[in-house]
Amino acid sequence: MHPAPSIIAFTTLSGLGLGLLFWLGIDPTPPTGWVGAVFFAIGFALAGGGLMLSTFHLGRPERAIRAFSQWRTSWLSREAWTALAALSVMVLHAALVVLFGFSLSLLGWLGAALCLATVFTTSMIYAQLRTxxxxxxxxxxxxxxxxxxxxxxxxxxxxxxxxxxxxxxxxxxxxxxxxxxxxxxxxxxxxxxxxxxxGIGTVRAFEPPHTGxxxxxxxxxxxxxxxxxxxxxxxxxxxxxxxxxxxxxxxxxxxxxxxxxxxxxxxxxxxxxxxxxxxxxxxxxxxxxx
Amino acid sequence: MTSLPASTERKLGLVIDLDTCVGCHACVVSCKGWNTENYGAPLSDQDPYGADPTGTFLNRVHSYEVQPETGPAQLFHFPKSCLHCEDAPCVTVCPTGASYKRAEDGIVLVNESACIGCGLCAWACPYGARELDAAEGVMKKCTLCVDRIYNDNLPEEDRLPACVRTCPAGARHFGDLGDPDSDVSRLVVERGGFDLMPEQGTKPVNKYLPPRPKDGWEGQVDVLAPFLAPVAEEPKGFLGWLDRALGALPGGDRP
Incomplete structure (x- = not known):
């Protein structure tokens, strides 16, 4: 398969960022104040930035919003939903932690689970392909x-x-x-x-269908x-x-x-x-x- | 929704005869022509007259050499386009719903105005039936000439996919493979039509007819053959003298 730089950057950075957000989510005493702000910012920059990069390989990126519609059958669509949900919940969690020094563990755990779900849906886009x-x-x-x-x-x-x-x-x-x-x-x-x-014998490609x-x-x-x-x-x-x-x-x-x-x-x-x-x-x- | 229909009323598709195809690529050209001039985004070419030409095609003809255990190698031409699978993996992976299979006739189509050009459907297809158009940024595939087969503006004999209509060898057949009494279904039964990559579980509608057995070299008895056997193993007369004389010269094959 063609190793497209945008896809490699997307899966690498979003995987790292979502992993960081997972640990920040389940942390019973997450870093607060400026330290917390930096940690969460790195997480959001990697995860969100990676997801933005993923649109670069689209033929028609202006229609990317349509990718939310087919969550019943498509892992790519499920990835779009889990990513949106994970980032939304974690933004709320981060705001509470950083601005008010208040950690709602249920919210953190929910965000962490959604972060892992996003990584899982990304991996299933590849794992589903029998081809x-x-x-x-x-x-x-x-x-x-x-x-x-x-x-x-x-x-x-x-x-x-x-x-x-x-x-x-x-x-x-x-x-x-x-x-x-x-x-x-x-x-x-x-x-x-x-x-x-x-059934006839050993098959060998003799002539491709095109010159180029x-x-x-x-x-x-x-x-x-x-x-x-x-x-x-x-x-x-x-x-x-x-x-x-x-x-x-x-x-x-x-x-x-x-x-x-x-x-x-x-x-x-x-x-x-x-x-x-x-x-x-x-x-x-x-x-x-x- | 890009879920597949539980069943389709008809299963329109092609039957391709590998015994008859002569590899002229007329189906490739007529497909490119019709589908560039009619429904949907044109099939673009990049650098068509330059050093590295490429382009979008919905139908391509491969050629394979098959070497049996005994006898000479055999050459087959192998046209390949969308097989309009019953369990089409390209449809269910689509995140936007652009890719769909019609419940009424089983044709797999792309709604080009909803396609984001992610290319995942092309990855999901084992047959290489889908190509992303480099100019338009949307996925292109065989439509089974849906704008010909139901087109009342065309004479009745032209209401066939362009590839079938143009094939000079009669190697391509179009019909309802869901009807066991249709011409194409009977042809598949008579000739032992088969699926490509059945292990991929796609249940293709299009079928391929295997090549008929070729004549062999061995076991053939020609009543006149004995009379063609060489009558003189060693040259005589003038040729015999020439053979000896040339052989005696330095560099000749005699000592």
Whole structure:
């Protein structure tokens, strides 16, 4: 699949922001005053900014409001609703906490649950697609949720929680890579089933339908960069999990914590790039590609 | 709502004969022509006369080589457009309701004025039947020429999808696949029509007819063949002398 920068930025930043808002929501003693304002502002900037970025890949962004209409069937529509609900509830919670120093735990927990629901709906947009076997798996929502929780814990300064969650995220990510490599073969789709000609013999793409490229190949048969996938996995894991855990294990200092956050964000961006670039769409079989 | 109808009164669709298709791409051209000049946003091209031309097509013809265990490889031309699936995943993923399946005839359509161009329906389609138009920013797909098949302004023989009407080989058939007595349904039963990627669970309405078995090389008895066998294995006379003389020269194949 084509790793569109707007989608990578959107899922990475909104995942982090919603994770931070989750921890602020369930915190029985959330930071108040100016400190609280800064924490909530970072959360809203990441989550809201990420969601704004998601409209950049639309062909007709001026009609984006219509995406709220089909929540009964569409995960994308459900994501729009949960995101709106999560941000609305958390804005109310943040206003009470920051302006009045008053935390209504029920409101905080509701906002936190809606933040996780938003991350879940985002992940289900990908996990629902049977056409992309690497994504069509329960590990996709699990990965998005653990990543969001770990990143949020890191951003909110929960050192020990962040270390545990980062380790869990790393394990889920490693397993997703390993298992994901086999899912296309397990899906049962191949050139024989795509063309129905497998009963005659071995099918090979002889001539494509056009001399140049097309929308389908640009969007769904992205093979550029896959050859460096193994190296990028090592880089992603190192930046996303290993380095932040090492930095957090050092005696606490704001500089180390800041570096851990930057490293984590960079690692998530690399991992998310791989999430798209490595994902094979079954339409590739019609072109003799993966 | 982009929920699918529980059932449709008719299941209009195509039957494509892989035995007959000659790969001329006439259906591709007529489809592009009709759907650019008529309903909806035109099918745009980008850099059409330049070095890197691309464009939107609703119908494309692939060609595949199939190598049997024995005998020569076989070549098949493979037209592919929207299969108007009964369980169309492209419809349910649509966040705006632009994508829908008609209850009366099963045609899957896009309401272009409600499409936000998110591209998720194209991701959900296993067949590559949907393409986002780069100029218009909305999703384009086969309409089964809904503006031809019900069009009273056209002569009756033209009330067919443009691809079917134009096919010079008769490789494309249009009809109601929900009616077991229709011509297309009988054709599917007679020829063993099949679904593309049945494991994707989309239940496509369009069917493909398999190629008929090709003639083999082995086991063929031609009564005249023995008379065509070579009568002289070794050259004689002038050719024999020439063969020996040239072979004796330096660089020849004799020692």
């Amino acid at each position: 992309v076997p690497r994504w069509h798996h329960w590990s996709t929502p699990l990965l998005f949720l653990t990543l969001s929780l770990a990143g949020g814990a890191l951003l909110s300064g929960r050192v020990s929680v962040a270390m545990v969650l980062l380790a869990i995220t790393g394990a889920v990510q490693l397993w997703s890579w390993r298992d994901g490599d086999e899912r296309l073969a397990r899906s049962g789709s191949d050139m024989a089933s795509a063309t129905g000609l497998g 490229t097309n929308y389908l190949m640009r969007e769904m048969v992205h093979v550029v960069g896959r050859k460096h996938a193994q190296k990028l996995r090592v880089i992603a894991m190192g930046l996303m999990v290993v380095l932040p855990v090492v930095l957090l294990a050092l005696p606490f200092g704001h500089a180390w914590a800041g570096l851990a956050v930057l490293s984590h964000v960079a690692g998530v961006i690399v991992a998310r790039w791989l999430f798209f670039a490595e994902a094979e769409h079954v339409v590739g079989f019609y072109y003799g590609k993966r």
